Amino acid sequence: MKTITKQKSLDEIERQLAGLDRVFIVGCGTCTTVTKTGGIDQVLEMKERLEQMDKWVSGWTVIPTACDEVTQADVKEYGQTIKDAGCVLAMTCALGVHRLNLYVDRPVMPALDTMFIGVEETPGRFREACGQCGHCVLGETAGVCPVVSCHKGLMNGPCGGTNYGKCEVDKEMDCAWALIHERLQAQGRLPLMRMYQPPRNHQVVPRPRATRIS
Ligand code: SF4
Ligand code: SF4
Numbered sequence: 001m002k003t004i005t006k007q008k009s010l011d012e013i014e015r016q017l018a019g020l021d022r023v024f025i026v027g028c029g030t031c032t033t034v035t036k037t038g039g040i041d042q043v044l045e046m047k048e049r050l051e052q053m054d055k056w057v058s059g060w061t062v063i064p065t066a067c068d069e070v071t072q073a074d075v076k077e078y079g080q081t082i083k084d085a086g087c088v089l090a091m092t093c094a095l096g097v098h099r100l101n102l103y104v105d106r107p108v109m110p111a112l113d114t115m116f117i118g119v120e121e122t123p124g125r126f127r128e129a130c131g132q133c134g135h136c137v138l139g140e141t142a143g144v145c146p147v148v149s150c151h152k153g154l155m156n157g158p159c160g161g162t163n164y165g166k167c168e169v170d171k172e173m174d175c176a177w178a179l180i181h182e183r184l185q186a187q188g189r190l191p192l193m194r195m196y197q198p199p200r201n202h203q204v205v206p207r208p209r210a211t212r213i214s
Contacts (some may be wrong), residue, residue: 001069001117001118001119002030002031002034002035002060002117002118002120002126003031003032003093003095003116003117003118004031004033004035004090004114004115004116004117004118004126004128005031005035005038005041005047005093005114005115006037006112006115007038007111007112007113007114008112009036010049010053010090010108010109010122010193013089013109013111015051015185016082016109016110017050017053017087017089017157018033019111019169020055020086020087020107020109021054021055021056021086022055022056022058022084022086022087023050023055023056023057023058023085023086023087023088024057024058024059024060024078024081024082024088024089025043025047025050025057025060025061025088025089025091025105026045026060026061026063026066026075026088026089026090026096026100027039027040027042027043027060027061027062027063027066027091027092027112028060028062028064028065028066028067028091028092028093029062029063030064030065030066030067030092032091032092032096032112033062033080034120035106035126035163036091037091037112038062038066038091038092038111038112039062039141040062042091043060043062043091044060045059046089046091047090048090050083050089051101052135054190056115058062058081058082058085059081059082059085060079060085061074061077061078063075063092065095066090066092066093066095066096066099066100067092067095067096067098067099068099069099069147070199071096071099071100071103072103073115074103075100075103075104076103081129082104082106083105083106084153085106086106086107087106087107087108087109088100088104088106088107088108088109089109089111090108090109090110090111090112091111091112092110092112093112093114094114095111095114097110116128116131116148117129117130117132119120124149128149129145129148130145130147130167131146131147131148132159132209133147133200134205134209135200137197140149140186140188140195140197141180141192142179142180142181142183142192143182144176144179144180144183145176146176146180147176147193148178149176150167150175150177151170151173151176152169154177155199155200156197157175157176157177157180158175158176158177158178158181159177162175162177162181162182163175165178165179165182166178176197180193181193
């Protein structure tokens, strides 16, 4: 399971760095290394791009897991170099950007867009697995998430467009509800297909979501 990211355009990165000529780059040794958006190679490539933009890269590092609290110690190690820089360019997911903001007294700019939490289906191909909706129905859908696997996010499917197991929106994709049907049948739990999922009232979900573990 990995956080899936993609690099922002160089134009957007340049815009974020307007007026900031000294940059320290931070990559992540976990998710963004696997997705090739913030590993050593991409950090070095970004260093080159920044230098072409006439930025001075005061240093760089690839933190083992940027979203982790150990990041504090890693950042401390580069304390003076980061101070010398006007900002940090984070080639991490948004959680890494949040984490870096806790420990760095310079602006932290995201070089990546964080898209979703994904599983690697085949080498290099990641699929969204969970949209963290707050009310999991996987027990009733045989482990296939309708929130992220059905193109329309239908909680009571399938829609009228399902066609021999394929989705009407994207004919290359399996229909999530056909998969749910197939799996429930194999498990001898087909009556669950008729179980009604009531509409969700998204208006009452307070943001930011938070919880206390006691
Ligand atoms: S229903 Fe889907 S989006 Fe919601 S918690 Fe379960 S897996 Fe995640
Ligand atoms: S065909 Fe299946 S996956 Fe596609 S939108 Fe309809 S129910 Fe969802």
